[in-house]
Amino acid sequence: MKSKAELRIAIIGGGIGGASAAVALKAKGIRADVYEQASSMKEVGAGIGIRPPSVRCFKEWGLYEALEKVTTQSDHMEIIAGDDHVLIKEAWPVLTDDKTEAYARLVHRADLLETIVSGIPEDQIHLNHRCEKITDHGDYAEVTFENGTTIEADLVIAADGIRSTVRNQVIGHVEPVYSGYLAHRVLIDFDDALGLASKENILRIYVDGDNSFYLLPLEHRNQVSVDITVPGEFAWKPELTKEEILASITGFGPTLQKLVENIAFEDIVTRPLCDLEPINKWSTKSVTLLGDSAHAMLHNQGQGANMAMQDAEVLAKAILEADTIAEALQNYETKRKPITKLYQELSRLFPSDQAETAFPEKAHF
Numbered sequence: 001m002k003s004k005a006e007l008r009i010a011i012i013g014g015g016i017g018g019a020s021a022a023v024a025l026k027a028k029g030i031r032a033d034v035y036e037q038a039s040s041m042k043e044v045g046a047g048i049g050i051r052p053p054s055v056r057c058f059k060e061w062g063l064y065e066a067l068e069k070v071t072t073q074s075d076h077m078e079i080i081a082g083d084d085h086v087l088i089k090e091a092w093p094v095l096t097d098d099k100t101e102a103y104a105r106l107v108h109r110a111d112l113l114e115t116i117v118s119g120i121p122e123d124q125i126h127l128n129h130r131c132e133k134i135t136d137h138g139d140y141a142e143v144t145f146e147n148g149t150t151i152e153a154d155l156v157i158a159a160d161g162i163r164s165t166v167r168n169q170v171i172g173h174v175e176p177v178y179s180g181y182l183a184h185r186v187l188i189d190f191d192d193a194l195g196l197a198s199k200e201n202i203l204r205i206y207v208d209g210d211n212s213f214y215l216l217p218l219e220h221r222n223q224v225s226v227d228i229t230v231p232g233e234f235a236w237k238p239e240l241t242k243e244e245i246l247a248s249i250t251g252f253g254p255t256l257q258k259l260v261e262n263i264a265f266e267d268i269v270t271r272p273l274c275d276l277e278p279i280n281k282w283s284t285k286s287v288t289l290l291g292d293s294a295h296a297m298l299h300n301q302g303q304g305a306n307m308a309m310q311d312a313e314v315l316a317k318a319i320l321e322a323d324t325i326a327e328a329l330q331n332y333e334t335k336r337k338p339i340t341k342l343y344q345e346l347s348r349l350f351p352s353d354q355a356e357t358a359f360p361e362k363a364h365f
């Protein structure tokens with residue numbers, strides 16, 4: 001392998017996974033350039049929970065204090081039937097070797113991405129670069145962007161999401177699997193949650209048969225992230241009326257229904273919930289997958305972004321420590337495939353009023 005300083009590493013996609021890969025490599029003294037199709041690096045959508053193994057990555061990357069500023073610690077999650085009948089109240093699982101780390105840090109995805117991006121030098125970020133074509137030449141790959149630019153890299157990290165262009169051209173086409181569920185997501189002010197959101201930073205999941213209703217408090221924003229998951233017809237951008245959304249949640253209590261009635265309809269973003277079957281091959285000699293392009297999973301265990309951030313740290317460490325790219329990619333895959341496969345499987349379990357635990361992952365750690 002070339003010296004680490006000479007390595008040309010290109011990351012395709014500047015979402016949570018791609019941005020994490022750039023900062024993880026930077027923390028190890030290795031430069032990587034990020035190519036993002038959009039005109040800015042920003043996230044839309046929901047609040048998420050950052051788990052202790054990912055929080056440790058931020059400590060490695062020198063971004064922990066910045067992370068603390070945009071997150072709040074949550075110690076419990078609740079599963080609730082109707083408006084107020086708490087079925088389960090459970091501490092977050094310990095996923096590290098430190099038993100005191102039973103928590104998640106709640107954050108809005110936009111704040112999370114902004115925090116990670118703050119650790120990437122500006123000259124390493126290339127916006128308006130949509131990867132159109134990638135040619136794998138064995139020891140290096142050539143990437144052509146829609147804007148006419150072409151680059152060569154010793155290693156291309158495909159962090160371009162569930163419908164990855166890089167994966168589909170180099171590794172093989174993989175079709176996302178539709179779960180049968182749509183998610184309606186919106187941010188509301190804390191007071192607009194009508195007393196249903198927790199003031200103690202508890203993630204609350206209200207359940208009614210196949211339908212679930214997440215209220216994730218974002219204390220530092222004085223907001224609540226709302227996610228309503230219901231069965232529905234597939235479309236990449238489903239178009240539903242407010243009446244159709246309201247009709248799908250009539251099994252919930254009157255306060256939850258009122259909460260939705262009060263939401264400005266144009267603020268709601270509806271997306272189909274899709275994942276991937278586990279992929280056996282993640283890498284060639286000069287291309288590897290990371291994050292959702294490798295192992296997109298449903299949101300039920302709250303682990304998709306966590307897995308992407310942890311992929312980034314493991315890959316960066318493997319590149320730092322290995323003598324060849326091939327050895328680094330082998331070590332990366334060996335470490336990351338078992339855990340991501342487990343979470344892909346567990347994430348297909350939807351919250352239920354019959355569940356005995358809010359965290360099926362606990363049985364595996």
Ligand SMILES: Cc1cc2nc3c(=O)[nH]c(=O)nc-3n(C[C@H](O)[C@H](O)[C@H](O)COP(=O)(O)OP(=O)(O)OC[C@H]3O[C@@H](n4cnc5c(N)ncnc54)[C@H](O)[C@@H]3O)c2cc1C
Nearest residue numbers: 013015016017037048049131161291292302303304305306
């Ligand atoms: C509602 C919701 C709730 C969630 N909750 C949680 C949670 O609680 N915990 C958790 O850990 N995870 C959660 N997730 C999952 C998590 O958000 C994703 O797994 C994570 O964002 C994946 O990051 P990624 O960078 O791999 O992919 P993406 O976020 O999809 O980013 C891909 C990037 O690549 C860019 N791109 C795509 N194609 C190209 C191209 N051809 N050329 C250049 N750029 C390209 C895109 O513009 C994008 O910026 C949730 C997801 C959703 C939707």
